[in-house]
Amino acid sequence: MTPPRFVTFSAGNRRGYGLVSGNGLIVLSTRYGSTFPTLREVIEAGALTRLADEAAGLPADISLDDIRYEIPIPAPEKIICVGVNFPDRNEEYKDGQVAPSNPSLFIRFPRSFTGHGQPLIRPPESAQLDYEGEIVIVIGKGGRRIPEATALDHVASLSLSNEGTIRDWVRHAKFNVTQGKNFDRTGSIGPWLVPFTDEAQLADIKLETRxxxxxxxxxxTSRMIFSFRKIINYVSTFTTLVPGDVIVTGTPTGAGARFDPPIWLKPGDIVEVEAQGIGTLINPVADEA
Structure with missing residues (x-):
């Protein structure tokens, strides 16, 4: 059975959110917008399942062909990304070090992401645009110093990310990767949010990038160095998580930088990130106009 899929979209001058129904979209923002202006407020109220149940059986209001997919959570307070989180990815560094005891983290800005179906943008400053397929968890219940045992109680929904990177710009400074991770529209999140119901949705699913x-x-995901529980526990130790916060949880080995010679994304390429039970995020690649 296909789980509910919540989309943030734009169509002409209209922007809103809705529920996928076949090849169409049931627009929920026209029905609930006064109470829940965006999906972030729906999540904060714990209302994803209620809205899906109430919309069941309604006819679609607009074709999916007529919408532009936007990032599912508009203006999240935080987008926190996990660096090395798969064993083979750790081995890529060839430094002889075992996996670290704590996750490597960095921050991305919402403007660095675009939606499903929209082009990933290669900037004029560098040809080294790379892909990184990852699973996204969206926080539904905030908290600080959240125990691992109850960490998944704080997850509202799941999505996907192509955590695109400008590789030479992650080496511009000595200690951080912020620059190479935040060029406008070099990554994507989407295509939708799938409500999180139980740990089986995440425990051992295949993640693939094409x-x-x-x-x-x-x-x-069963091979991740840091579990979803651990990530939430660790992040919430130093910052208060709030509803709508986005955590991008790490990519497997195989990014373009690891080929010899490296294989960078170029205009006309199509990148797909797929995970069982969540969906497929698809983006073409284009040069910045």
């Missing part, structure tokens, strides 16, 4: 149909990355 470029022009060729499998480049593939692994399973």
């Amino acid at each position: 470029v022009n149909g060729e499998v480049r990355q593939q692994d399973r």
